[in-house]
Every structure is written in C-alpha cells, then in structure tokens.
Amino acid sequence: MTALAGPSANAFWSASLRRWNALCWVLFAAMAVGLAAMDRPGGSRYWALALLGCVVLCYALLDRFPDHSLVRPHVYLSVLVLALGGLAYLRSSYAALFMVTLPHYWMFGRTPRASMGFLGLAAATTLAGSWSRQGWSLEFFSETLVSTLIVVAVGVLIGLWAHSVVAQSTERARLIVELGRTQAELAEAHKRQGAADERERMARDIHDTLAQGFASIVVLAEAARAGLASDPARSAQQLRSIESTARENLAEARELVGSAPQQGGAAAGSVAQTLRRILDRFAEDTGLTVVADLADVACDQQTRIALLRCTQESLANVRKHAHASTVGVILTLRPYRVELEVTDDGAGFVPEESTGFGLDGMRKRLAELGGRLMVTSSVGDGTRVLAVLPMEIPKDSDKDSDKGRGVTG
Numbered sequence: 248m249t250a251l252a253g254p255s256a257n258a259f260w261s262a263s264l265r266r267w268n269a270l271c272w273v274l275f276a277a278m279a280v281g282l283a284a285m286d287r288p289g290g291s292r293y294w295a296l297a298l299l300g301c302v303v304l305c306y307a308l309l310d311r312f313p314d315h316s317l318v319r320p321h322v323y324l325s326v327l328v329l330a331l332g333g334l335a336y337l338r339s340s341y342a343a344l345f346m347v348t349l350p351h352y353w354m355f356g357r358t359p360r361a362s363m364g365f366l367g368l369a370a371a372t373t374l375a376g377s378w379s380r381q382g383w384s385l386e387f388f389s390e391t392l393v394s395t396l397i398v399v400a401v402g403v404l405i406g407l408w409a410h411s412v413v414a415q416s417t418e419r420a421r422l423i424v425e426l427g428r429t430q431a432e433l434a435e436a437h438k439r440q441g442a443a444d445e446r447e448r449m450a451r452d453i454h455d456t457l458a459q460g461f462a463s464i465v466v467l468a469e470a471a472r473a474g475l476a477s478d479p480a481r482s483a484q485q486l487r488s489i490e491s492t493a494r495e496n497l498a499e500a501r502e503l504v505g506s507a508p509q510q511g512g513a514a515a516g517s518v519a520q521t522l523r524r525i526l527d528r529f530a531e532d533t534g535l536t537v538v539a540d541l542a543d544v545a546c547d548q549q550t551r552i553a554l555l556r557c558t559q560e561s562l563a564n565v566r567k568h569a570h571a572s573t574v575g576v577i578l579t580l581r582p583y584r585v586e587l588e589v590t591d592d593g594a595g596f597v598p599e600e601s602t603g604f605g606l607d608g609m610r611k612r613l614a615e616l617g618g619r620l621m622v623t624s625s626v627g628d629g630t631r632v633l634a635v636l637p638m639e640i641p642k643d644s645d646k647d648s649d650k651g652r653g654v655t656g
Contacts, residue, residue, distance in 0.1 A: 367399070464496075468485075470485055517545070573592050576589050609634065618635050
C-alpha cells in the first residue's frame with residue numbers, strides 16, 4: 248500500500264512503517280481533537296469536524312479496501328491536501344495539523360517525486376487557506392509562512408533520508424535473496440554434475456570390465472561350439488577360459504556394487520605380473536603371438552588400475568577389430584612417468600574417425616590422473632597405443648627391472 252513498504256521491502260521495514268503510521272495517526276487525532284475542543288462554538292467547529300471526518304473516512308476505506316480503484320493512496324493524499332487547506336482557512340491553529348501529517352506523504356506516495364509533490368501541494372493549500380483568512384498580514388508572514396516553509400524543508404530532508412535508508416535495505420534484502428537462490432542453484436548444479444560424473448565413471452568401469460569380459464565369453468563360446476567335433480581338446484580349453492572369465496566378471500560386478508573390497512579388478516602382485524597373466528590369457532584365447540617387455544614398476548593403486556584397464560581395452564580392440572597376428576606390449580619406467588605401449592600388425596584405422604567409447608574412456612581415465620593417451624594408426628599399417636602417466640620415482644628405482652620381459656605365443 249505504501250511506497251516504502253512495497254512488495255520488495257522486507258518485513259522489518261514494513262513493521263517499522265506500520266508503527267510510524269500508527270504514531271502519526273495518534274498525534275493527528277490528539278491534536279485535531281484538542282484543537283476542535285478549544286475552538287469556540289459555531290459553524291467553524293462543525294466544518295472542521297466534517298473535514299477531519301472526511302480524512303478519517305478516506306483513510307479507513309483505504310486501509311479496508313487497499314486494492315479498490317476509488318480509494319487509491321493518491322486519492323487519500325488528495326483528500327488530505329484539500330482538508331488541510333480548508334482547516335487552515337477555518338482557523339489559524341488548524342494549520343499546525345500540517346506538521347503531523349508529514350509522514351503520510353512519504354508512506355503513501357508511490358515515488359519520492361510523488362511524495363514531494365503532495366507535500367508541496369499540502370504546503371500550498373495550507374498557506375492559501377491561511378492567506379485567504381489573514382491576508383498579507385505580519386502574522387501571516389512571520390508565523391504561518393516561515394513556519395510552514397521550515398516544516399516543508401525538514402520534511403523533505405527527513406523523507407529523502409528515510410527513503411534512501413529503506414531503499415538500501417530493500418536492495419540488500421533483494422541481494423540476499425538472489426544470493427540464496429544462486430547458492431541453491433549452484434548446489435543443485437554441483438549435485439547434478441556429481442551424479443553425471445558418477446554415471447560416467449560407472450559406465451567406463453562397466454565397459455572396461457564387464458562388457459569386455461562378456462565380449463570374450465561370446466567369442467570363446469562361438470569358437471568352442473565350432474570346434475566341438477573337430478578339436479575337443481581346444482574346445483575344452485576354451486570352456487575353461489569361459490568359466491574363468493565369468494568368475495572374474497562376477498568378482499568385478501561385486502566390486503562395482505560395493506559388496507567386495509575395491510581392488511578395481513587388479514589382482515595381487517606387481518603390475519608386470521598382473522599384465523603377464525592378462526597377456527597369457529589373451530594369447531591362449533586368441534592364438535595370437537604376444538611379445539611383452541614389462542618393467543617391474545611399483546606404483547599406487549590408481550595408476551595400477553589405469554595401466555591394467557588401458558591394456559585390457561587395447562587388447563579387446565585388437566581382438567574385435569585389428570585382425571592381427573602379433574601384439575606387442577611394452578611397460579617402461581621413465582623419469583617422473585610410466586609408459587605403456589601396445590602395438591599390433593593388424594588392419595589399422597583412422598583415429599580421427601573413431602567413434603567408440605573405449606578410446607575416449609581411456610583418455611578420460613588417464614586425464615583424471617594427469618596422464619595422456621596417444622593413438623597412432625593408419626589403414627593397413629597396424630596400430631600403436633601409448634599411455635603415459637606421471638609418477639614419482641621410488642628411491643630404489645635404479646634396480647634393473649628385466650624380470651617381466653619375454654615372448655608369449
């Protein structure tokens with residue numbers, strides 16, 4: 248209903264304005280009743296009471312029906328301005344009511360300009376009423392005119408100051424609300440990003456473990472079924488590989504759902520020993536020649552898992568796409584980094600045209616550890632995959648690490 252207590256003002260200032268409004272009306276009523284009681288009997292007293300009654304009635308309607316078009320705040324201020332002029336015309340003492348109505352112009356004016364406009368009109372009608380009754384007398388100049396102008400000046404200064412304070416408070420309240428909303432949106436964005444990152448991690452882990460294992464099972468099962476009549480021994484070996492792969496997939500599934508200790512699919516032992524077991528199984532399942540040169544690298548669990556996953560993904564790509572006869576795997580410890588290189592003599596491809604999830608998953612896994620993946624290939628010339636991970640050099644890293652080197656066929 249008021250300019251200072253608009254929709255954006257906070258509750259504190261709204262309550263303060265209501266208290267100021269109540270105080271203003273108490274003072275207005277007390278002074279009006281006192282002046283009317285002191286007035287001599289006659290028509291002027293009744294006219295004064297009638298004008299005061301109009302002001303009170305208009306305010307009561309405004310308070311009761313704040314949204315009605317006929318009782319807008321500006322309508323009330325207009326009635327108040329006219330009533331003050333009439334009261335000043337009836338008796339000089341009534342002009343003092345102008346002073347106690349000053350807060351009304353700031354509480355009910357929509358803007359500072361409107362408030363000062365109604366304040367100026369009230370001052371003008373009060374002076375006009377006093378002048379109509381007194382004329383250009385010394386009393387008019389020395390008392391009414393000077394005192395009214397002083398009251399107007401003080402009212403403008405106090406009103407502008409109060410409006411500035413309330414405006415600043417309102418702006419602070421708005422900024423606090425916006426800050427709270429922004430913080431809530433940021434928290435929700437972090438929550439969504441965390442869920443998306445977790446889904447991506449799960450998808451990558453499933454692709455690198457369960458999906459690769461199931462692909463191996465399918466290939467081995469097809470080969471075993473095809474060789475049941477012609478090579479039962481080979482089929483039996485393939486069935487054992489299917490059983491072993493299925494057990495490993497079961498262990499991986501339990502780890503992914505958190506029902507087993509998180510080892511990331513990495514069996515106990517050094518990286519070289521684990522890679523040796525993976526390569527032996529791959530050579531046994533595919534019949535390809537695998538040349539391995541594996542340094543005995545000591546690294547943390549995250550680096551270990553990343554190296555194993557890159558090896559598994561590279562071998563899976565060789566199995567599915569390369570049509571190779573020989574695969575080379577080299578694990579090398581360099582100053583401040585470890586390198587894993589997987590090569591094949593297969594059909595090759597154009598890396599820029601690759602749309603699979605595997606290479607992208609390897610890049611992201613390595614990037615999370617500060618590493619990088621480089622893929623070199625062309626059609627007909629085989630493929631070279633190089634994974635590089637940063638790593639601190641252990642104090643005993645100068646030992647010769649030729650243990651893991653050999654050829655599997």
